[in-house]
Each structure stands twice: as C-alpha cells, then as structure tokens.
Amino acid sequence: FRKNIPSAKELTEGILHGNKTALGRAITLVESTNISHLNRANEIIENCLSRTKNSIRIGITGVPGVGKSTFIESFGLQLTALGKKVAVLAVDPTSSISHGSILGDKTRMDELVKDPNAFIRPSPSGSSLGGVARKTRESIILCEASGYDVILIETVGVGQSETAVHGMVDFFLLLKLAGAGDELQGIKRGIMEMADAIVINKADGDNLKRTKIAKTEFTRALHLYPPKENGWIPKVLTCSALENKGIQKIWELVDTYLEENKIRGGFYLKRREQNKYWLLQTVEDQIKQRFYQNREVKVLLDSLLLEVMDSKISPFKAAEKLLALHQKELK
Amino acid sequence: FRKNIPSAKELTEGILHGNKTALGRAITLVESTNISHLNRANEIIENCLSRTKNSIRIGITGVPGVGKSTFIESFGLQLTALGKKVAVLAVDPTSSISHGSILGDKTRMDELVKDPNAFIRPSPSGSSLGGVARKTRESIILCEASGYDVILIETVGVGQSETAVHGMVDFFLLLKLAGAGDELQGIKRGIMEMADAIVINKADGDNLKRTKIAKTEFTRALHLYPPKENGWIPKVLTCSALENKGIQKIWELVDTYLEENKIRGGFYLKRREQNKYWLLQTVEDQIKQRFYQNREVKVLLDSLLLEVMDSKISPFKAAEKLLALHQKELK
Numbered sequence: 278f279r280k281n282i283p284s285a286k287e288l289t290e291g292i293l294h295g296n297k298t299a300l301g302r303a304i305t306l307v308e309s310t311n312i313s314h315l316n317r318a319n320e321i322i323e324n325c326l327s328r329t330k331n332s333i334r335i336g337i338t339g340v341p342g343v344g345k346s347t348f349i350e351s352f353g354l355q356l357t358a359l360g361k362k363v364a365v366l367a368v369d370p371t372s373s374i375s376h377g378s379i380l381g382d383k384t385r386m387d388e389l390v391k392d393p394n395a396f397i398r399p400s401p402s403g404s405s406l407g408g409v410a411r412k413t414r415e416s417i418i419l420c421e422a423s424g425y426d427v428i429l430i431e432t433v434g435v436g437q438s439e440t441a442v443h444g445m446v447d448f449f450l451l452l453k454l455a456g457a458g459d460e461l462q463g464i465k466r467g468i469m470e471m472a473d474a475i476v477i478n479k480a481d482g483d484n485l486k487r488t489k490i491a492k493t494e495f496t497r498a499l500h501l502y503p504p505k506e507n508g509w510i511p512k513v514l515t516c517s518a519l520e521n522k523g524i525q526k527i528w529e530l531v532d533t534y535l536e537e538n539k540i541r542g543g544f545y546l547k548r549r550e551q552n553k554y555w556l557l558q559t560v561e562d563q564i565k566q567r568f569y570q571n572r573e574v575k576v577l578l579d580s581l582l583l584e585v586m587d588s589k590i591s592p593f594k595a596a597e598k599l600l601a602l603h604q605k606e607l608k
Numbered sequence: 609f610r611k612n613i614p615s616a617k618e619l620t621e622g623i624l625h626g627n628k629t630a631l632g633r634a635i636t637l638v639e640s641t642n643i644s645h646l647n648r649a650n651e652i653i654e655n656c657l658s659r660t661k662n663s664i665r666i667g668i669t670g671v672p673g674v675g676k677s678t679f680i681e682s683f684g685l686q687l688t689a690l691g692k693k694v695a696v697l698a699v700d701p702t703s704s705i706s707h708g709s710i711l712g713d714k715t716r717m718d719e720l721v722k723d724p725n726a727f728i729r730p731s732p733s734g735s736s737l738g739g740v741a742r743k744t745r746e747s748i749i750l751c752e753a754s755g756y757d758v759i760l761i762e763t764v765g766v767g768q769s770e771t772a773v774h775g776m777v778d779f780f781l782l783l784k785l786a787g788a789g790d791e792l793q794g795i796k797r798g799i800m801e802m803a804d805a806i807v808i809n810k811a812d813g814d815n816l817k818r819t820k821i822a823k824t825e826f827t828r829a830l831h832l833y834p835p836k837e838n839g840w841i842p843k844v845l846t847c848s849a850l851e852n853k854g855i856q857k858i859w860e861l862v863d864t865y866l867e868e869n870k871i872r873g874g875f876y877l878k879r880r881e882q883n884k885y886w887l888l889q890t891v892e893d894q895i896k897q898r899f900y901q902n903r904e905v906k907v908l909l910d911s912l913l914l915e916v917m918d919s920k921i922s923p924f925k926a927a928e929k930l931l932a933l934h935q936k937e938l939k
Binding site for chain 1: 650653654657658660742745746749879880881883884885886887890891892894895896898899912913916917918919920921922923924925926927928930931934935938939
C-alpha cells in the first residue's frame with residue numbers, strides 16, 4: 278500500500294486476501310462523505326459483490342444494560358474457537374461498540390478485539406439512520422468478501438434501528454433480562470415480532486430463578502404471534518454471557534435455523550427480498566432528499582408551511598404548488 | 609341548480625347555506641378522478657377554507673363486530689338532540705357505513721340518516737389509503753363550511769387507516785368489547801397509544817360484569833404509556849349503544865377534553881401540526897408516484913430488481929442508475 282491513497286484495486290485485493298487493514302480502510306471509504314472516496318468505495322463494492330462467501334448475518338438487539346457487549350464477546354469467541362471468522366458491525370451511534378469507553382466499561386470485547394479471526398468495527402457516524410444503515414449494509418459485503426463467516430450486527434433496542442437491522446440479517450436475536458419489565462415495550466414496538474430467538478441474559482447467581490419464570494413468560498408471549506412466513510417458530514433461550522454458560526446452545530439454534538431455512542429456501546428468498554427492499558428504500562430516500570434540497574423548493578415550502586398551518590391554504594393545494602415548482606426546477 | 613353541471617360558485621353557495629345536496633355533489637367532485645371535476649373541487653375547497661366553522665373532528669375506530677354503526681347512530685342522535693349538526697364520514701372501503709347492507713345489518717344508522725341535522729357519507733372508493741384519506745380530509749373542510757359542528761370520522765380497526773384518521777381529528781376514540789382478547793393486537797399496532805378515550809361498548813345484559821373488569825384492565829394498560837404531549841390522560845368509559853346508556857358521558861368527556869385543550873392551546877397546535885403533516889405527506893406521495901410512473905424508469909426498475917435480487921448488482925448502485933435515468937427523463 279502507498280500510505281494514504283491505496284487504489285480501489287489494491288484495497289479489493291487486500292480485502293479478498295483477508296487483510297484487516299485493507300478492509301478497515303475500505304469501510305472508511307464507504308463511510309466517507311467525500312465524493313471521490315464514495316466513487317472508490319462503489320468500485321470496491323462492485324468488485325467484492327461477486328466474491329462474497331456464504332456468510333451468516335446475525336442481528337443482535339437489546340436495550341442498554343442487557344449485556345450486549347459481554348454477550349457479543351462471549352458469542353464471538355465461541356465462534357472463532359469453532360474456526361469461524363467473525364466480524365462485528367454496529368448500526369447506531371449509541372451502540373456498545375462505539376460508546377463502550379464512554380460508559381466506562383472496561384470489559385467491552387477485550388478478548389475478541391485481540392482475536393486474529395475477529396474484526397470489530399464501531400458504528401459509522403451519520404445524521405440519518407438511513408445513511409448509517411446503508412453504510413453498514415455495504416460494510417457487510419466487504420466483510421463477506423474478506424472471508425468472514427459470521428457477521429454480527431449490533432443495534433441498541435431503542436429507536437427504529439431494529440427495523441433497519443432486521444432488514445439486513447438472516448437471523449434476528451433479541452437479548453432480554455428477566456423481570457426487567459420492558460416486555461410491553463418490546464411488543465409495542467414490534468421488536469419481539471421480529472425476533473427469531475429471544476435470549477435471556479444474566480442467567481446466573483440470584484437471577485437464575487427469575488430467568489426460568491421469564492423464559493416461560495416470553496415463550497407464552499411468542500405464541501401470541503402468527504407463525505413466521507418461513508415456518509420458523511421463535512425460541513427462547515437463557516444464557517450467562519459473563520459466566521460463558523448457554524452460549525453454545527445459542528449457536529446450535531442459529532445453525533438449526535439456517536439448516537432448515539436453506540433446505541426450505543426461505544433463507545435465499547429473504548435475502549432476495551432484502552435486496553429489493555434496499556433498492557426501493559434507497560430510491561425513495563434519494564428522491565425525497567433531492568426534492569427537499571432544492572433551494573427554490575425550500576423557500577416556497579417555508580412560506581407555504583406557514584400558510585398551511587394557519588389554514589390559509591389547503592395542504593393539498595400547497596403540495597400542488599410545490600410539485601409544480603419542483604417540476605419547473607428540474608427542467 | 610342546473611341539473612348536471614352546477615358551477616363551483618353555485619356549489620360553494622349551496623354548501624355555505626347548508627344545502628345537503630350541494631354538499632353531497634361537491635364531495636362527489638372531490639372524490640372524482642376526472643381532472644375537470646378535480647379543478648372544480650379545488651376551487652370549492654379554496655372558497656370554503658376561510659369559511660369553516662369551529663367544528664370538532666372525532667375519529668372513531670374499532671374492529672368489525674364492536675358495534676361501530678350502532679354507536680355512531682346513538683352518539684350522533686344525542687348530538688343532534690343537543691342542537692348540533694353532525695356529519696359522518698368514513699375512511700376505508702370496509703367501513704360499516706359503506707358496507708352495512710352487505711353485512712345484512714338492518715339497523716345501520718337508520719334513525720340518523722333521517723335526521724335533518726345529520727349528514728352521512730360513505731367511504732370514498734380509491735385504490736390507495738393515501739388517496740382515500742386525502743379525499744376524506746377535504747370532505748371535512750366542506751362539511752365544516754356547511755355548518756356541521758361535529759364531524760365523526762369512522763375507520764375500521766384493521767390496517768393502517770387509524771394512523772391516517774388520527775392525523776385528521778381532534779379526538780380519537782377507540783371502541784372495544786369486554787373480553788374480546790384483542791388487547792395485544794391494539795397495543796402491538798399502536799392503536800391504543802393513539803386513543804384519547806377507550807369506550808367499551810355492549811355494556812349490557814350478561815356482559816355488564818365483564819365490562820367492569822375490562823374497564824379496570826384497560827385503565828391499567830393505558831397507564832403503561834407515557835402521558836400525551838398535550839397533557840391529556842386517556843380515559844376508559846363503558847356504554848351500551850344498543851340501550852343508549854352511557855352515551856352522554858362520552859360526549860361530556862369529549863367536551864372536557866376540548867375545553868382543557870383549547871385553554872392550553874394544544875387543540876390549535878395539533879391542527880397546525882396536522883396541516884403540516886398533510887402537506888409533507890402529499891408531496892412525498894406524489895414525488896414517489898411520479899418516479900414509479902415514469903415509463904422508462906419502470907422498464908429499468910424491472911430489470912434492475914432481478915439483478916439486485918440475484919446479487920448481481922448492489923441495491924445502492926442500482927438505485928443510482930435509476931435516479932440518473934429519472935433525472936435525464938425529467939429534463
């Protein structure tokens with residue numbers, strides 16, 4: 278590598294050879310807002326697209342305090358011990374990967390970071406979830422081309438990022454605590470509905486009994502949902518990431534899921550649907566953005582918003598005026 | 609009126625004089641897909657916008673079987689007895705107003721239909737919820753200009769129409785039955801969160817005891833939600849629309865709500881925000897529609913969707929290609 282400006286070709290080769298530095302630099306290009314960086318990033322992604330391995334993408338979510346980073350460390354180390362290469366990405370700015378140090382927690386994936394078969398990348402910064410999600414999704418491609426077998430995508434169980442992560446993974450895992458009282462929260466926001474497995478963490482010490490009760494309750498709650506399209510019935514497991522107990526069972530469950538779904542075809546169908554979703558989502562985001570960023574439109578919008586809010590003009594008439602101006606602007 | 613082609617001016621005058629035929633015809637223009645009709649409709653709406661009375665808009669939702677039409681009849685008659693003019697509109701094609709006869713129910717607002725101070729309009733037909741919602745929202749303006757004091761907007765508690773109705777009313781009322789077991793459904797889909805009041809209907813006969821229990825349960829469930837922005841704490845009431853019991857209390861509650869909210873300003877703030885929402889929503893719907901309706905874009909989209917689903921091109925690269933073509937097409 279030349280120190281600062283490795284070409285797209287050089288980075289692609291580095292990625293394909295499993296070079297972590299090249300992978301990290303390429304992801305930096307993906308995350309950049311500099312247009313020349315983005316062009317290079319696109320070239321790398323196109324090069325990598327046909328070279329991706331058969332990886333598994335697992336989404337992991339849970340509210341702060343549930344022990345996400347300890348879990349990911351424990352789960353990741355188990356996978357590398359099985360000879361798998363593991364990449365960890367994050368989707369939101371408040372994820373434990375990016376903000377671990379701020380929380381003052383010293384045990385954040387200390388071991389996993391040092392593992393030669395693990396690659397950990399903090400959440401990209403970005404103003405919109407759409408932007409961050411896009412960057413994460415492209416980073417998945419690069420990690421897969423670089424030979425990572427399992428991609429763990431972390432998100433915090435607050436906000437809308439779960440839906441984005443659910444839209445880019447094969448398996449969605451919801452971490453919970455016994456008796457945390459956020460059951461309703463999970464139902465309300467549809468997160469429980471998205472889960473392929475619920476894992477109750479911190480099943481250790483005094484917590485063991487409560488964990489067992491919670492397991493029964495969550496299992497019952499899951500039965501209230503209609504079965505998933507692919508026929509999978511979500512399972513509830515317990516584990517102690519701290520004491521490294523129950524972690525193996527979780528991987529076995531994921532493995533069973535993948536096996537069943539690959540045979541039945543649901544696995545590939547889901548990936549195809551996800552690709553379609555991202556195409557349409559990106560298009561719609563962009564055309565909206567183009568509209569709102571047009572300077573003339575902006576000026577008219579500001580004045581019409583006031584008129585509309587004061588009921589001086591109907592919202593629909595105002596929309597018509599804006600669209601007419603936009604059409605003129607485009608010509 | 610000339611028989612078939614009353615002008616916008618004539619219809620506006622009819623509306624402002626409280627003529628039901630003129631109001632009905634104007635709404636037909638609003639609902640039409642004929643462009644010349646729409647132009648006339650727009651003219652009428654603009655004329656009416658500054659002439660609307662201080663009406664109250666109440667959204668009423670509940671799953672089929674909850675007794676919506678009986679409730680609306682009972683509630684509406686109580687309002688006309690108080691000297692108020694009441695208009696009833698519906699937002700979805702499966703509402704009880706439009707499909708009453710299909711369901712074979714003979715008691716659908718029989719009395720209210722005959723009341724000179726009531727105006728009942730079935731749901732407009734339309735392929736998209738957005739379109740139907742827009743038409744309903746414009747019909748509200750016309751009803752208000754025609755002197756209606758209370759506008760009841762009915763929607764069926766299935767699908768996304770609740771969000772649309774919630775976005776056009778001052779007060780949102782959720783009808784429930786005791787022990788119907790759809791509590792989770794309501795929480796899950798966020799309908800309970802939108803409610804300003806939950807009314808448990810069919811509090812009569814054998815059902816009385818169960819209704820009391822349900823009241824306690826729903827009250828408890830509502831406490832799990834954070835308080836509303838305007839400070840209102842949603843209430844749970846019971847009624848028997850069939851026996852005409854408890855209906856007066858519901859109107860008193862709405863009245864209290866309005867009084868409190870008008871003093872605190874939340875009422876006007878909400879209306880302003882709703883107008884803003886409809887402007888932005890309409891703009892975004894339209895620009896998306898324009899994109900997808902472009903013939904060249906359509907052809908490219910179809911082929912790119914296949915490539916994207918087979919991972920031959922990244923969704924983001926495909927989006928770029930589509931957007932570039934669209935931009936070229938617009939010029």
